[in-house]
Amino acid sequence: MHMNSERPAVTVLGLGMMGAALAGAFLAGGHPTTVWNRSAGRGDDLVAQGAVRAAAVGDAVAAGQVVVVCVRDYDAVREVLEPVRAALAGRVVVNLTSGTSQEARDLAGWAAGHGIGYLDGAIMMTPQGIGTSEAVILYGGEQELFDESRPVLERLGGGATYLGPDTGIPALYDVALLDIMWSTLNGFLHAAALVGTEKIPATAFVPFATGWLGGVASFLPPMAEQIDAGEYAAHDATLETHLSPLGHLIHESRIRGVDADAPGRTRAMVERAIDDGHAADGYARLIEQMRER
Known part of the structure; x- marks a missing residue:
């Protein structure tokens, strides 16, 4: 992939709370941004900020050099991307959907088989923190692809943290860090119950x-x-x-x-x-x- 402008065009597939936050950060960074969501009725605020709402996923993919996916799960990622796999060839897909390390590796294999550049990522931040210096997003995939995509990914805030070529490692870090979060929250709740x-x-x-x-x-x-x-x-x-x-x-x-x-x-x-x-x-x-x- 070769980025052909200082502000490469970005497509965001999936406009839940997190997907909308990602699209908003790209818009704030000056990137031409196209958005698509499976169900209609989302994205009005983004369109008001300058995003283009695509009627079909194929139109959305055609508009972006970088295609960011943030949907329900990896099954949904497949359902969205499989019909447009030919159009994705030569582009980079950045999958920021939560899942397991094996799901990430399997999807990376699918992308490689269709000539699609692929990075998998894990977002360690709430939607409200996207675009801020506190945002932590972890990435795995081909080093060259990450390096070329990094100026775009850094728009999401806090720098982009590269964990190496294995696309499964960000998902592993994700669940491991959530493990710490839940253990800590449960410990606090137990302690609060005691003093209460x-x-x-x-x-x-x-x-x-x-x-x-x-x-x-x-x-x-x-x-x-x-x-x-x-x-x-x-x-x-x-x-x-x-x-x-x-x-x-x-x-x-x-x-x-x-x-x-x-x-x-x-x-x-x-x-x-x-x-x-x-x-x-x-x-x-x-x-x-x-x-x-």
């Missing part, structure tokens, strides 16, 4: 929670080094040391009528590791149980 039994408002507790999260984040780099090395010697607290406060958390939860299943699962992992002879190891040792299970 004493009529302490969640808003009063949240400064303590956010301050503590900063401390927890500082634990991650040394843990990551231990994981990569496969060596789990305790530098701060042993697994045996963790066992007692986990018991306190479970007891406190039960007597206050708060669900204790999550801390119970954590304690069970610690107990198994101790039973396996790792009482003196650090918390990072538990990754081996997660891998086994």
Whole structure:
């Protein structure tokens, strides 16, 4: 692919909240932008900002050098792109639809078979953050294709982060980072339920929670080094040391009528590791149980 202008024409397929935000960012960056959505009635605001609304997906594809797809799932991506695969040859498709790493790799194989440039991406931001410096979007695919597309992709904000030629890696990062998000949110909800039994408002507790999260984040780099090395010697607290406060958390939860299943699962992992002879190891040792299970 060769971008033939300073502001290459972009097509956005899919005008849900995220797709509309992507199109808005391209318009704000000065790119001729064509939009299409399977169901009619979306995109009026974008048209008012200067976008061209295509009546058919084929017309939309023909208008863009870069075709950005953001729809429900990978099945929907196939349904949209398969009928216009011939028109996509020589263009670059940037798929920002959420899915699995295998789905991304399969779609990349389909695109390669039809002479279509393909990048797969994962958006780690809400629609409201698209186009801002805080936006994080991860990409995988052919390096040359990414480098040529980067000036366009950077319009979405925060720079474009390239993770290498494997199109499945952004989706893997996506689910792994969401794993951290859900675990953190669930931990906060559990903690808020605990302090709430004493009529302490969640808003009063949240400064303590956010301050503590900063401390927890500082634990991650040394843990990551231990994981990569496969060596789990305790530098701060042993697994045996963790066992007692986990018991306190479970007891406190039960007597206050708060669900204790999550801390119970954590304690069970610690107990198994101790039973396996790792009482003196650090918390990072538990990754081996997660891998086994």
